Amino acid sequence: MDAEREVLDVLARNAREDIDDIAAQTGLDADAVAEAIATLEANHVVHGYQAVVDWDRVDEGKIRAVAEINVELDRETGYDQVADRIAKFPAVDALHLVSGDYDFAVEVLGETMQDVSRFISEQVAPMPEVTQTVTHYIMETYKDGGVRFEDGDDDDRLSVSP
Incomplete structure (x- = not known):
């Protein structure tokens, strides 16, 4: 869950980050980031992505x-x-x-x-x-x-x- 938590922290700040940028920020490889995101979505930890509108x-x-x-x-x-x-x-x-x-x-x-x-x-x-x-x-x-x-x-x- 540590890798997933690191990915969540990045996504919570900016859900538009691409996998390579998330990998660079977390020290994980791109495949691990993609797997973490897929797991978070499958387990309904991440329910969606949306813009914050003023x-x-x-x-x-x-x-x-x-x-x-x-x-x-x-x-x-x-x-x-x-x-x-x-x-x-x-x-x-x-x-x-x-x-x-x-x-x-x-x-x-x-x-x-x-x-x-x-x-x-x-x-x-x-x-x-x-x-x-x-x-x-x-x-x-x-x-x-x-x-x-x-x-x-x-x-x-x-x-x-x-």
């Missing part, structure tokens, strides 16, 4: 929100069953069982704030196990997927005039 820089960006969801479970229904139903919706970008004041943190993507609000109120809130939802709209993203979004202006100091 939606604020796209003309018709997406609205992102985080919804806190509280549930009340019965003897026949567990967190996994509720999570499975929520995860099936295309609007759900990420879903986490969390500790603290609520049970699930759901990251939702929509075209408008109304889309997100409608999704939560019409699809999630009516589920029998859901007892409460609180939606937080993301106003600005500074870092996502381990990637820091920068505006290109390195000098954040305020100008001073005499």
Whole structure:
């Protein structure tokens, strides 16, 4: 697993690295890297590869929100069953069982704030196990997927005039 872990560390930083570059960074040969990647994918450790998008820089960006969801479970229904139903919706970008004041943190993507609000109120809130939802709209993203979004202006100091 050590070779696989080294390959994972490189892929997590940049999934577009080619096998030869990963081999150079890890000290493994290219065949070992290819085998490690194939094993990680076959064992469902790596579920996919995707771009980290700064939606604020796209003309018709997406609205992102985080919804806190509280549930009340019965003897026949567990967190996994509720999570499975929520995860099936295309609007759900990420879903986490969390500790603290609520049970699930759901990251939702929509075209408008109304889309997100409608999704939560019409699809999630009516589920029998859901007892409460609180939606937080993301106003600005500074870092996502381990990637820091920068505006290109390195000098954040305020100008001073005499």
